[in-house]
Amino acid sequence: MGLEHSNRKGRKMNGKVFLNFRCDCQKSHLECQDFTMTELKSYFTYYYDKLTPTARIVFLHNCIEVVETKANLDRIAKGQEPKDRSSRIYYLDGRHVCQQLFIKTFNISLSKINYLLTNKQTADGRPIAIDYRGLNTNLKLDREHVNFIEQIGMGLPQYKSHFTSKSVKYWHSMLTWTIVFQLYLEKVSSDHPDWMPVSSKTVQHYIKLRFPKVK
Numbered sequence: 001m002g003l004e005h006s007n008r009k010g011r012k013m014n015g016k017v018f019l020n021f022r023c024d025c026q027k028s029h030l031e032c033q034d035f036t037m038t039e040l041k042s043y044f045t046y047y048y049d050k051l052t053p054t055a056r057i058v059f060l061h062n063c064i065e066v067v068e069t070k071a072n073l074d075r076i077a078k079g080q081e082p083k084d085r086s087s088r089i090y091y092l093d094g095r096h097v098c099q100q101l102f103i104k105t106f107n108i109s110l111s112k113i114n115y116l117l118t119n120k121q122t123a124d125g126r127p128i129a130i131d132y133r134g135l136n137t138n139l140k141l142d143r144e145h146v147n148f149i150e151q152i153g154m155g156l157p158q159y160k161s162h163f164t165s166k167s168v169k170y171w172h173s174m175l176t177w178t179i180v181f182q183l184y185l186e187k188v189s190s191d192h193p194d195w196m197p198v199s200s201k202t203v204q205h206y207i208k209l210r211f212p213k214v215k
């Protein structure tokens with residue numbers, strides 16, 4: 001491709017090249033062999049030519065499904081930390097492929113995927129799919145985008161406490177800002193693929209403006 005792009009620390013990296021990688025998966029649940037090399041290359045080209053760095057993060061999130069064990073789901077439902085290793089399903093154009101074919105098609109490292117999918121924040125407390133530009137344009141977001149964020153806020157499960165007469169609503173205890181932000185990323189990429197997603201902080205900012213009492 002020869003296109004320049006920045007890594008997550010903002011350094012310029014050399015252009016990526018298409019690897020022409022072919023796996024020899026024979027597992028019946030994998031559809032790796034269904035793809036022609038031309039198709040694989042078209043995904044690579046799409047990824048680097050058509051997507052902004054932030055849109056690439058959203059794209060990768062949408063291509064990878066993280067599957068939790070039953071025990072983990074029970075823990076999460078109780079507000080506890082998951083203990084078991086989760087597994088991942090990789091999709092190319094909606095078809096299940098192996099991890100190798102997925103990362104080689106985009107010529108990205110497994111550590112990049114691990115970084116994107118971890119729910120932990122960076123050492124200085126920034127969320128995963130941060131859009132550095134979004135942080136600086138917090139208050140300049142157009143009204144349509146703000147409405148979109150507020151609609152997500154309104155759709156979140158809330159309840160009114162039975163222990164107080166005040167009309168204060170609370171989030172469901174399972175909801176974290178990471179989950180709210182993931183929801184936003186999914187919705188913005190499906191409903192408005194042409195929009196530049198904003199940062200987690202910006203999403204939080206507008207939801208808190210609309211629901212100041214929500215904890």
Ligand SMILES: [Zn+2]
Binds near residue numbers: 023024025032
């Ligand atoms: Zn494969």
